Every structure is written in C-alpha cells, then in structure tokens.
Amino acid sequence: MSLLVVGTMAFDAIETPFGKSDRIIGGAATYIAYSASNFVTPIKQISVVGGDFPQQELDDLAARGVILEGVQIKKDEKSFFWSGRYHMDMNERDTLDTQLNVLANFNPIVPDSYQDCEFVMLGNGVPAIQHSVLKQMHNRPKLVVMDTMNFWMETAMADLENLLKDVDVLMVNDSEARQLSAQYSLVKAAKTILAMGPKYLVVKKGEHGALLFHGDKVFFAPALPLEEVFDPTGAGDTFAGGFMGHLASTKDISFENMKAAIIVGSAMASFCVEKFGTTRIKEITKEEINARIAQFVDLVQFDIKLV
C-alpha cells in the first residue's frame, strides 16, 4: 500500500541545552519518510530542494524505498533553512532564522505514478499547497492525515479551514489545538475541531504523551520517560511517519488500529529525540523498534479488580 508524503526537505541548525548542531538535514517530509519506511514501502515523496541538498541524502532515502520522482530539484536555488533554540522545557522553542529559499515559489506536482497512493500524509506547510496536492489526486485516498502549526492559523486561516473539511485526521500539538479551537480544555477543543471537518484528532503533548479523539471516544497514549531529550526537532514528524507507516502497512483505519498507530508513532518519536537531527532514526533497527514498542506496552499495563 503506497504512502504519499508531502512536506519540506531542508536544512536545520539547532541549539538545545545539551549542544548545538551545524547545518544538518531536516524537514518534515524527510523525518516522515525515514520513520515510515520502517513499516511500509514505497513512500512517494513530494517536496522541493535546492542545488545545495546533498545527493547522498537523496540516495539514502531512495535506498529505503522512498520514490523521489515528485521531489523538484532547483539547481540554482537554495534549500529551505530553519534555525531554532530549545530550552529545558522542550515543548517550547524560539525560531532564530527562517530562509524560505525554494519554498517561496513551490508548486507541487503529483506525478501520475503517485495516483495509486491510498494513504496521504500532508506534512506541516502552506495549507494551500497541502490542499493542491490533495486536489491533484484523481481518486479520494483511503486516509488523509495532515499536520499544521500556529503560524498558518495566524496567516492563512481561511485556507486552513477549507483544507480541514477534506482531511480525515488532524495532528497538532496541545497549544495548536487550543489556538485553532479557541478552547482551553482539550476535550472541548477536540469537539470544536472535529466539527470543522476531521473525523479524528491527534493531540501531541511531547513528554506528556498524546491524545486521540474520535466522536465521543478518547485514547491516552503515554510518552516514554527519557533521561534526556537531546533534540526534539523532527519528533512530531517522526511520530507522524510511524503513525502513517503502521496504518498503511496494516491497511486498517479503525479507531482501534489508530490507537496502535499512535503507540508506534510515539515509539519512533522516542528514538528521534535521542540524537541530533535524523541521526538516530536513520540507524535504528527493526529489533530496536519492536523492543521499544514492547516498552510502551509495559509502561501502561495494569491489572485492577473492581470490588
């Protein structure tokens, strides 16, 4: 079952309380693809990079089953660049620099060979561009999941609202859910957001886990308590990749299987934060992933007798 991913492939420069990176590989679609490729292939990527994006990285992705036909390479331009700083509370970050470069005029084109994709992951980006990809699909995919962020709520809310009507799952963090719904209670926020279009809402809460809302149902997924969150960059995208990878590989989009998909996503995200950038998610093995998922099962397992 093919998975279509649209999003940035970029450079990041990151500062955390534990260290500082040079310009390293980043981008939502990069993390999503690396993460999802542990569960499903091919992954059909849509993105844009400049002539400065390393061929080696494209080769690494291709070797993992990521199809790059939909990745535009603009030889004479530069890739998107983001620089940020995290503090001890890794749920907050300051943006130090953003250089749009190739993203400024990105017009995604869905190749014909991508039309068979039944699973679509719209990584965080301009809502109109996310929507454009979806509109280019001749048949309605089986499952469309989107990520977004506060910035688009402030600058492109009308486009975002239009897009929300056409997706199945919205995946945001807690502050984004509160901003989008204008509700502080996440239960009330979920009701408001589910009325805007998506049938499912995933609220990512970093070290506090994640919540899945669907109708009146709710699932509370744990996060693995870690000694150190070395670098949270890409953790949300890695989560999305694990979530989509599990759903696309099992071809089951029930609420019950989405719960399992959130656990898979959480397990993948727990690897991502252990090293800078994509380092850790490029090196993990299937055995490590299965062991980590088993840790999540242990983490929440309890037995209670009602008297």
Added chain:
Amino acid sequence: MSLLVVGTMAFDAIETPFGKSDRIIGGAATYIAYSASNFVTPIKQISVVGGDFPQQELDDLAARGVILEGVQIKKDEKSFFWSGRYHMDMNERDTLDTQLNVLANFNPIVPDSYQDCEFVMLGNGVPAIQHSVLKQMHNRPKLVVMDTMNFWMETAMADLENLLKDVDVLMVNDSEARQLSAQYSLVKAAKTILAMGPKYLVVKKGEHGALLFHGDKVFFAPALPLEEVFDPTGAGDTFAGGFMGHLASTKDISFENMKAAIIVGSAMASFCVEKFGTTRIKEITKEEINARIAQFVDLVQFDIKLV
C-alpha cells in the same frame, strides 16, 4: 487494615476561572479521609482544628468510619485557613492568604488505639510534625507514604531529608520532584530522589497523569481528559486517599498493585475537580467509582501486533 492519616483539616477560599467559593471545608487530611473511606475503614485521623470547625463536618467524617480521637479541638482558637487563585492552567496557583492559627503550635499525639495502623499517610505539612507522628509508632508500619511541597524544601530541607530516609513512598508533583532533586529530567529526578530514601516515587502531573518509579521500573498513569477542571483544590490529597485506600484494603504493597492504586487515586482525583471543595467526593457512590475506574482501563487499552 487500619489507615492512619495525618494532615490539615481546615478552611479554604478558592477562586478559579469558573467561579469563587466562600470559606469552605478543606485540608489535606479531610480530602484524604473522604477519599480513602470509600475503600477502607477505620481511618484513624490525626489533625488539629479550632472551635470554628463545624461539628457537622466531624460527624460526617465519623459516619464514614473516620476515627477522630487523634484530632485535637482547640475551642478558643481558629482553624487553619488558606486562600488561593487558579488560572486556566490549573497546574499553577497563587496563594492569596495563609493563616496558620491552630497549626502554629501543633503537637500531634498518636493515641494508643492508633498503634495497630499498618498503613500511614503523612499528608503535606511541616516535615518535623510528619516525622513526629512516625516516631510515635511503636512498630514500623507496613507502608509509609508522604506528601510534601516546595515550601518545605525551601524552609525545612534538613528535616525533610531526615524524614525521606524513613518513608516508603514519596508523592509529589513534577515541579516539586524537579526542585527536590535539582534535575529537570523526571527520570533523573527519580533516580536522585530514590537514592534519598523512598523506595517508590509517585510524580503527579495533573491533567497529564502520573508516573510511578521504583528501581529501574516506571509506570505511566493517564489522567481522564475532562471538559472542565472546575476546582483542582484537594485533587492531590484525594489522589493520595484513593492510592492508600486501595493499598490498605488489598494489603498488597507490590509494584504491580501500586500501579492499580495509582489508577484508583487518579479516578478519585477526577471526581474531586468536578465541583468546588469536598462537594463531589462526599457524594460519589461505589458504582460511580467503579464506572470511572473502568473508563481509565478503556482510556489506555490498546492491542498491537509486532511484525
């Protein structure tokens, strides 16, 4: 199996974004006793109140199996009073007023009839007073659990450190665990705190659930996502009451049963916040409690097949 509880019985005045209370009944030992009495009796209470504390409230507690022989009534003095304000993020609060009154010279005396208590809950209070109660027990209880707060870390750290060597379980919130250990990571904080004496550490995280640490083991308990947290006052004490009530009634202090006890505590706390003060925890029934615990089971239940 008798449960000994020491802590405040007091008056509170509370402001939240949803309303404001007059002077209402509060105090750590009050909440603990009301909560625990759903699971175990007798509860042998140690506290101090002034002549202004309503006889009706003492009668209500007695009717639920709470023994008040160890509660000193100082007719000519006033009960402890606390006033505070909560904001939308209910994990933070401002203290508006604190009047120690009877607490200023509280010298707890453990009655002979309390010597059979094998379970001891040291509610938040002056560490030396908590320790005094423990030292008056002729035999080492089967399980000693204590709560504390930042204030004692700043004003009575030496006493607190002495006490920590003599208890089995420390129960604090996340910011308190960080302050006590001088570690930001809760995993590292737990290692530091477990080296200070307690064999178990419970970290309460409000709407984000709770963590239980023991040796290298960790358990992640969810919180029930609620439409509204009406008043969080007493939620931590109500949690402690459910936790101790379950352990004392099952007489099983294994790690596995402590996980169940945390779920019971979390379920009780989820009731507490639904109305101002002790209103909700005085009215809930066994059927409501069992239904709420079943909701917690559903909330985290998932099934995943490793491939």
